[in-house]
Amino acid sequence: MFASIEQLSEKLAAAKYVADPVTLKVVFLAAQMQKPILAEGPPGSGKTELAKVVAAAANTNIERLQCYEGINEEKAIGRFDESLQRLYLSTQGGGAVVNWTSLRRDLHALEFFQEGPLFRALQCETPCVLLIDEIDKVSEQFEAELLEILSDWQISIPKIGTIQARSKPFVVLTSNEVRRIGDPLRRRSLYLRFEHPTVEREATILEKRSIGSDPELHTHLAGFAHALRGYTLEKPPSIAEMLDLAEALRILGARQISADLRDVLLPLIAKTENDRKRLTLRNGFESLVYDTLQYSRHLGAKQRPEQELTCAERRRY
Numbered sequence: 001m002f003a004s005i006e007q008l009s010e011k012l013a014a015a016k017y018v019a020d021p022v023t024l025k026v027v028f029l030a031a032q033m034q035k036p037i038l039a040e041g042p043p044g045s046g047k048t049e050l051a052k053v054v055a056a057a058a059n060t061n062i063e064r065l066q067c068y069e070g071i072n073e074e075k076a077i078g079r080f081d082e083s084l085q086r087l088y089l090s091t092q093g094g095g096a097v098v099n100w101t102s103l104r105r106d107l108h109a110l111e112f113f114q115e116g117p118l119f120r121a122l123q124c125e126t127p128c129v130l131l132i133d134e135i136d137k138v139s140e141q142f143e144a145e146l147l148e149i150l151s152d153w154q155i156s157i158p159k160i161g162t163i164q165a166r167s168k169p170f171v172v173l174t175s176n177e178v179r180r181i182g183d184p185l186r187r188r189s190l191y192l193r194f195e196h197p198t199v200e201r202e203a204t205i206l207e208k209r210s211i212g213s214d215p216e217l218h219t220h221l222a223g224f225a226h227a228l229r230g231y232t233l234e235k236p237p238s239i240a241e242m243l244d245l246a247e248a249l250r251i252l253g254a255r256q257i258s259a260d261l262r263d264v265l266l267p268l269i270a271k272t273e274n275d276r277k278r279l280t281l282r283n284g285f286e287s288l289v290y291d292t293l294q295y296s297r298h299l300g301a302k303q304r305p306e307q308e309l310t311c312a313e314r315r316r317y
Helices: 005-014 023-033 049-060 082-090 100-107 117-122 140-152 183-187 199-209 215-229 239-252 257-269 274-282 284-303 311-316
Strands: 038-039 062-066 079-080 111-115 127-134 154-157 163-164 170-175 190-193
Touching: 005 023, 005 049, 023 038, 023 049, 023 190, 038 049, 038 100, 049 062, 049 127, 049 170, 062 117, 079 199, 082 100, 117 127, 117 140, 117 154, 140 154, 140 183, 170 257, 199 215, 199 239, 215 284, 239 257, 257 274, 257 284, 274 284
Parallel strands: 038 170, 038 190, 062 127, 127 170
Antiparallel strands: 079 111, 154 163
16 A cells, blocks of 8 residues: 555645654554554544545545444345345246246355445455444454454355455554454454654644644644543544534634633533533633643743743753
8 A cells, every 4th residue: 555654654644634753653564564453542533534645645435344242243244135136036937937046146156235334345355444333332252243244254154155355455443442342353464553643743633634734723722622631521522523622613713712712512422411511510611721821822832932931941851
């Protein structure tokens, strides 16, 4: 997919993805070694986005299997289209002697098979990106069924047989740690740990991915995100939600978050009733605004050239 780390870095930057040096090298190794990446960490920390930007960087399509409790092979791999099989049967009459062996074989050909994302990923002519999202929600049995694909790059379908991959996809498995992923899958993967970004990195992300250019606003929002995630909310804000907040402030014509914007911004940052109550309790939101100003001032002072610092700031930093 990528000829060099430098090429990968350029393509990820063009896709507006802020990759640290370790992530950059692990993605390159995974592509060269044809190994899956297991991206694990809290919700909203950028795991799914990694698969999307790798697909954009490689100029290929992405096949996504969204996992959930109770998912089965039919959803993941595919199933036979019974209505199409019945239609085919209705055309095979006419009083002629039926060859049941041939008919059974015809009914279970790939022409009657509705392909799921795992099957489509292996049948791409050129390598695609296969995103297996939130794998921690599936059963251990389903997790074990993935091993054939990720080890041998083939897929077994009852009544059809074993189908070999036409190309080997770049695989990203994400986990929010609802349960521990089994060791066999971990052994086959390169592991990447994701956390919510630092204030500095989030400011850079907001700068690259927000509409318009307002470094002070991006620094302010990065400080606000850091303050929110330290506020023990049930649902801490994701990077995507902070991008939504940046867009909302742009539409409102606001250059920073203030206490009087609390009620209009709550729907963007408080996604549970308990979080909403917590942010409206006493001076909850006001304290967040105060912490935001401290974080953003600290970051702003670090980013300014030394000669622009005040005497007090030089003593502090």
